[in-house]
Amino acid sequence: MDIKLASSRVLRDSLEPVGPLHLVSPGDVITSESGFMRGHGTFMEEGGGNLKASVAGMVDRVNKLISVKPLKTRYNGEVGDVIIGRIVEVQQRRWKVDTYSRLNSILMLSSVNLPGGELRRKTEEDERMMRDYLSEGDIISAEVQNVFSDGSLSLHTRSLKYGKLGQGTLVQVSPSLVKRRKTHFHNLPCGASLILGNNGYIWICPTINEDTDQTGGFVQNLEPVAGGDREVIARLRNCITALANHGIVLFDTVILYAYEASQKYSVKELLQSDIMKEIASLSRQRMEQEL
Amino acid sequence: MAGMELLSDQGFRIDGRKPCELRRIQSKLGVFGKPDGSAYVEQGNTKVLAAVYGPHEPRGNIVKLQDKVVINCQFSMATFSTGERKRRPRGDRKSMELSMHLQQTFEAAIMTELYPQSQIDIYVEVLQSDGGNYCTSVNAATLALIDAGIPMKDYVCACSASYLDDTPMVDINYLEESSGGTELIVSILPKSEQIVFLSSNSRLHEDCLNKVLDMAIKGCKDVYLCLDETVREHMTQVSASFSAD
Amino acid sequence: MAEILMSEAERTFILHGIQDNVRSDGRGCEDYRPIELETEVVSNANGSARVRLANSDVLVGVKGELGKPSLDTPEHGRLEFFVDCSANATPDFEGRGGEDLALEISSMLARAYDCPSCLDTQALGIIKREQCWVLYVDILILECGGNLFDAVAIAVKAALGNTKLPVITVRKDENDETELEISDDPYDCERIKILNAPCIVTLSKVGNQHIVDASLQEESCCLSRLMVAVTENGTITASKTSGSGSLNPESIIDMLESGKRAGTLLNKTLHAKLLEEEVKVGTKKKTMGFLT
Numbered sequence: 001m002d003i004k005l006a007s008s009r010v011l012r013d014s015l016e017p018v019g020p021l022h023l024v025s026p027g028d029v030i031t032s033e034s035g036f037m038r039g040h041g042t043f044m045e046e047g048g049g050n051l052k053a054s055v056a057g058m059v060d061r062v063n064k065l066i067s068v069k070p071l072k073t074r075y076n077g078e079v080g081d082v083i084i085g086r087i088v089e090v091q092q093r094r095w096k097v098d099t100y101s102r103l104n105s106i107l108m109l110s111s112v113n114l115p116g117g118e119l120r121r122k123t124e125e126d127e128r129m130m131r132d133y134l135s136e137g138d139i140i141s142a143e144v145q146n147v148f149s150d151g152s153l154s155l156h157t158r159s160l161k162y163g164k165l166g167q168g169t170l171v172q173v174s175p176s177l178v179k180r181r182k183t184h185f186h187n188l189p190c191g192a193s194l195i196l197g198n199n200g201y202i203w204i205c206p207t208i209n210e211d212t213d214q215t216g217g218f219v220q221n222l223e224p225v226a227g228g229d230r231e232v233i234a235r236l237r238n239c240i241t242a243l244a245n246h247g248i249v250l251f252d253t254v255i256l257y258a259y260e261a262s263q264k265y266s267v268k269e270l271l272q273s274d275i276m277k278e279i280a281s282l283s284r285q286r287m288e289q290e291l
Numbered sequence: 292m293a294g295m296e297l298l299s300d301q302g303f304r305i306d307g308r309k310p311c312e313l314r315r316i317q318s319k320l321g322v323f324g325k326p327d328g329s330a331y332v333e334q335g336n337t338k339v340l341a342a343v344y345g346p347h348e349p350r351g352n353i354v355k356l357q358d359k360v361v362i363n364c365q366f367s368m369a370t371f372s373t374g375e376r377k378r379r380p381r382g383d384r385k386s387m388e389l390s391m392h393l394q395q396t397f398e399a400a401i402m403t404e405l406y407p408q409s410q411i412d413i414y415v416e417v418l419q420s421d422g423g424n425y426c427t428s429v430n431a432a433t434l435a436l437i438d439a440g441i442p443m444k445d446y447v448c449a450c451s452a453s454y455l456d457d458t459p460m461v462d463i464n465y466l467e468e469s470s471g472g473t474e475l476i477v478s479i480l481p482k483s484e485q486i487v488f489l490s491s492n493s494r495l496h497e498d499c500l501n502k503v504l505d506m507a508i509k510g511c512k513d514v515y516l517c518l519d520e521t522v523r524e525h526m527t528q529v530s531a532s533f534s535a536d
Numbered sequence: 537m538a539e540i541l542m543s544e545a546e547r548t549f550i551l552h553g554i555q556d557n558v559r560s561d562g563r564g565c566e567d568y569r570p571i572e573l574e575t576e577v578v579s580n581a582n583g584s585a586r587v588r589l590a591n592s593d594v595l596v597g598v599k600g601e602l603g604k605p606s607l608d609t610p611e612h613g614r615l616e617f618f619v620d621c622s623a624n625a626t627p628d629f630e631g632r633g634g635e636d637l638a639l640e641i642s643s644m645l646a647r648a649y650d651c652p653s654c655l656d657t658q659a660l661g662i663i664k665r666e667q668c669w670v671l672y673v674d675i676l677i678l679e680c681g682g683n684l685f686d687a688v689a690i691a692v693k694a695a696l697g698n699t700k701l702p703v704i705t706v707r708k709d710e711n712d713e714t715e716l717e718i719s720d721d722p723y724d725c726e727r728i729k730i731l732n733a734p735c736i737v738t739l740s741k742v743g744n745q746h747i748v749d750a751s752l753q754e755e756s757c758c759l760s761r762l763m764v765a766v767t768e769n770g771t772i773t774a775s776k777t778s779g780s781g782s783l784n785p786e787s788i789i790d791m792l793e794s795g796k797r798a799g800t801l802l803n804k805t806l807h808a809k810l811l812e813e814e815v816k817v818g819t820k821k822k823t824m825g826f827l828t
Contacts, residue, residue: 001567001805005813006574006586006825014528023526025519026437027445027482041442043402054402054442056522058530071529073440074327074346086541102346102409137541150408167549169560220545224552234562247529267562271590272570319827323679324591326624331826336579340678340826342624350627365623365630370674371581371597380620382631414623414630416676418595419578 002272010274024053024068031066039067040076075101075175075199077153081144082184084170084197085155087134095134097142099199100175103152107134111145111156113163139165141195141203161185165195166220168205169237173244175200179251186252190259191232196250202240204233234267235259242276248284257283297470298456305467306335310460313450313510314423316517318431320438320525326414328439332431335464336421341431343439345411353410359403361410364393366428368417374465389425392488396429396449396478399487402442411441422464423451429478429488430514437522446518447487449478450510452503454495459502461510477507481515484508540756547757551743559747559754566798568749571690573806575698575813577825581674583699583728586825587691590751591681593625594688596673596695602716603670605661613660613668615649617642619675619688626680634677641675641688644776648689648734648765651773655696655733659726662704663714669701671728682752685763689736690806696733697810700725734765734773735806737799739791741783746791748798762791766799768807 024030029050030042038044041055053059055070077083077099085097088104095107109130134140141162142155157163178196186194187207195203206229225233239258243250261282262270269275298304308314314335323329326342333339349355353363366389367381380386397413413435415428429449436443453463455472468474473493479486486508495503550560557564569590578584581597606614619642621634628634649655660669673695675688703719703726719725740750740758750758759781765774772792777783783791 001801003571003573003805003809005809005816006572007813007816009572021527021530023523023530025446025522025526026443027480043442043444052444054444055440056437056526057440058526070440071526072321072328072438086543088541102348102406104348138543139546151406165543166545168546169549170546222545222548224556225549227556227558230553230556230558231562234558234560238561267558268564268567271561271563317827322826323593323624325626325679325681329624333827338825340624344627363630367620367622369578369595369597369676370618370620370672371578371584371599371676374580376599376601376672376674380622412623412627412630414627416622416624416678418676419580 010277022059023057024059025056026054028053030059030068035064037065039065041068041070042066072174072176075099077101077105077144077147077199079144079147081180081198082141082195083144083155083199084139084141084165084195084201084203085199087136087138087140090131090135093130095130097140097155099153100172100201101151101153101199103150105153105155106148107140107142107155107157111154111158113158113160134164139170139203141165141197164220165203166205167222167225168203169233171202171204171237171240171244173200173202173240173250177244177247177250178202179249181251188236188252188256188259190236190256191229192236194236194252194255196252202250204236204240206233231267235262235270238262238267238270239279242270242279243283245276246280246284248280253290254283254287257286261286296456297467298458298460304460306464310458311506311509313462313513314464316430316514318434318518318521320434320522326435326439328435328437328441330431330434330438332427332434334423334427334430334462336419337417337423337427338419339424339427339431340416340418341428341435342414342416343411343432343435343441344414345439346406346409346441349408349410355408358407360401360406362394362398362401362403362413363410364390364397364413364415366390366393366415366417368420368424372417372420389428392425392490393428393432396447396488397432397436400433400443400445400447400480401436402444405442420465422466422468423462425449425476426451426462426478430518434518434522445480445482446515447478448481448511448514448518449476449488450507450514451476452507452510454499454503459499459506461506473503475503475507477504477511479508479511481512540752542753542756546753550754550757554742554745554747554754561751565745565747566794568798568802569751571687573690573694573809573813574825575694575810582701583695583697585691585694585698587687587694589681589683589687589690589749591679592684592687593677593679594684594691595676595678596688596691597676598695598699599672599674600669600699600701601672602662602667605665605668609657610665611661612657613662613670614657615646615655615671615673617645617673617675617692619677621677624678637684640778641685644685644736644763644765644774645673645689645692647774647776648736649773651734653732653771654767654773656729659728662716663706666714667716671696671699680752682755683738683749685736685738686749689734689765690802693730693733693735693806694810696728697730699728701728702726731807732767732769734767735799735802736763736765737795737802738763739795741781741787741791746787746794748794762788762795764792764795764799766796766803768800768803770796770800772796
């Protein structure tokens with residue numbers, strides 16, 4: 001039983017920024033020179049030639065394109081991103097998926113694999129069986145296939161590594177903490193698997209065997225998970241929450257450092273804020289050393 | 292209020308401020324985890340929490356707009372916020388009116404055309420009330436919107452002003468509000484000095500109008516400086532932890 | 537409360553975890569998540585407290601007003617509870633959305649504090665049948681992270697302990713009429729004894745086991761729960777089941793025993809922390825509030 005007083009609250013460390021940061025807030029003039037293309041987070045002032053920022057964040061300049069990346073925002077999908085989503089609605093020939101973006105994403109019936117990896121045209125019977133495969137509340141991993149004109153995403157699970165997810169824990173963090181990398185599926189040496197969704201949803205589950213378990217999610221294993229695996233998953237969950245609370249960008253390396261740093265505490269002790277802070281700063285220091 | 296001097300002989304107000312001085316502003320972004328954006332603002336003894344959800348799919352009976360985002364505001368006061376206990380936190384005429392004013396104010400500032408068919412919810416909760424509820428709510432909502440990363444043309448800063456004891460005064464507290472003088476509330480976009488919302492009650496001589504309005508606009512610009520400082524400090528802190536890439 | 541969506545596999549995972557006594561964040565079945573407590577946060581109220589239980593955030597203000605005692609207890613003061621679910625917590629609470637939950641919480645609190653040994657309401661009486669203190673306990677729910685009843689009860693107990701009521705002397709003036717004199721001195725005040733005030737423990741039944749302090753995900757897996765109001769010496773002042781499932785009599789007895797254990801521990805720890813906070817208030821204490 002742990003009750004703390006607010007007066008003994010642990011404050012976040014004040015960090016020194018590395019290098020000069022060009023930070024702007026809404027209404028600030030970024031530049032008055034012409035010839036720049038405006039990206040996200042900027043707008044042209046009416047009647048003037050100034051390029052102004054519309055969100056608070058860092059200015060990102062790539063050749064002639066200026067955009068402002070806000071610190072915290074809903075997920076803005078791009079083609080090729082790996083995401084984890086939850087089914088919210090079953091409609092005719094498609095599912096509506098919640099991916100923490102401003103509009104629900106769409107998974108078309110034609111974008112999923114049938115049991116066993118068959119590829120054929122979907123018949124009427126398939127339409128009626130949609131709910132048997134994916135119903136409301138199910139979690140899937142998928143890839144962004146297309147972005148519609150209104151901004152909503154079209155997903156597909158046309159590979160056996162995607163599909164409905166089985167037993168495990170979902171952790172929600174801000175999408176800006178998950179950067180785009182080559183692979184988002186990690187089998188950690190400590191005995192669990194991790195899927196880092198670009199939309200900030202992170203899935204932790206018992207180790208996925210490449211050969212046997214990748215069935216596209218059609219075979220659900222509801223057997224009880226072993227106690228040891230369960231503890232590993234719980235520990236990883238607490239480590240990821242600690243890192244996210246301190247704004248550390250999530251990779252498999254930094255998560256492993258946090259996992260190793262947490263070994264001296266029991267899993268439930270990791271819920272306390274002072275221990276979370278310690279783990280976050282140890283992982284950050286180790287990351288900086290390795291760079 | 293007999294015997295209460297709003298302005299002393301030396302030119303100090305009841306709480307020791309000069310007529311053109313604002314109350315102390317303290318604020319913080321990102322107070323809660325669940326809303327997309329949240330902020331807490333204290334102006335003197337008035338404390339307000341704001342939370343922003345969105346943009347997200349429209350919920351309930353809200354009608355989707357094809358070309359812009361729907362902005363939904365709710366203004367609510369805690370029952371223990373006022374000196375005399377308030378019976379209903381929201382739903383009474385005053386709160387509904389303030390909710391509508393908030394909606395009008397932010398429709399002018401948020402770039403609504405960027406999010407068609409979506410909805411943004413802005414919820415404001417007054418924890419302690421000592422005058423200037425609407426102004427502090429606008430300031431808190433602006434910070435919450437910035438925290439949520441929702442594009443806006445500019446900050447929206449609000450300030451109140453009055454004409455008491457023959458002097459224009461800025462940022463009036465509860466005692467000054469209830470003394471019977473006029474209360475002029477102004478919200479502006481500070482960079483372009485455009486007025487987004489203006490309201491006044493009670494009588495005000497037109498000769499004094501300019502002075503009081505100017506005082507209120509200057510007050511808004513001072514508020515902007517305080518809010519911007521908080522935003523920059525917050526951004527510096529957060530970006531410092533992102534730099535490890 | 538709105539049910540959050542979960543897949544069948546997730547529910548199975550949570551269910552098996554509870555059976556193994558390893559919940560999804562590593563806690564055992566009778567462990568609470570970390571709690572943070574602060575008193576004197578609102579200056580307009582006679583007493584206030586703020587409690588953070590993981591993601592749940594509750595702010596309570598207690599205001600004392602003079603009123604008429606109720607007819608069946610003419611010498612006692614009374615407590616009135618009011619719960620407001622702010623839309624900050626979740627958009628579902630907008631407008632009148634949170635009223636059902638608010639009603640449930642306030643009626644549970646009213647029953648928990650109804651017991652005469654909990655709070656000395658006779659000390660709140662001033663003039664028999666005429667005047668008494670009415671304590672309005674206003675609860676504001678700012679964020680929902682599961683297990684609201686427990687968080688609310690802790691905050692209410694802390695706020696009542698923090699309440700300072702001005703001393704009232706009853707005198708008879710020249711015309712032999714009773715007169716109330718309210719002390720103006722801010723330091724001349726009465727405190728309320730909360731030694732026997734109850735805390736609520738919610739036990740959620742998941743599968744064949746029951747857990748204390750359920751998170752939002754665990755709450756959506758549980759079909760029935762039992763809430764008990766327990767005092768420091770183990771007395772149960774109120775209890776209530778809720779949810780759509782049914783409970784075995786044996787499980788209810790087990791849950792009551794767990795509730796008593798968890799409740800007495802919670803009360804003891806809370807009491808120790810409140811005393812520590814009192815000492816700090818005596819010296820110059822910096823209000824943390826929401827700013828840091």
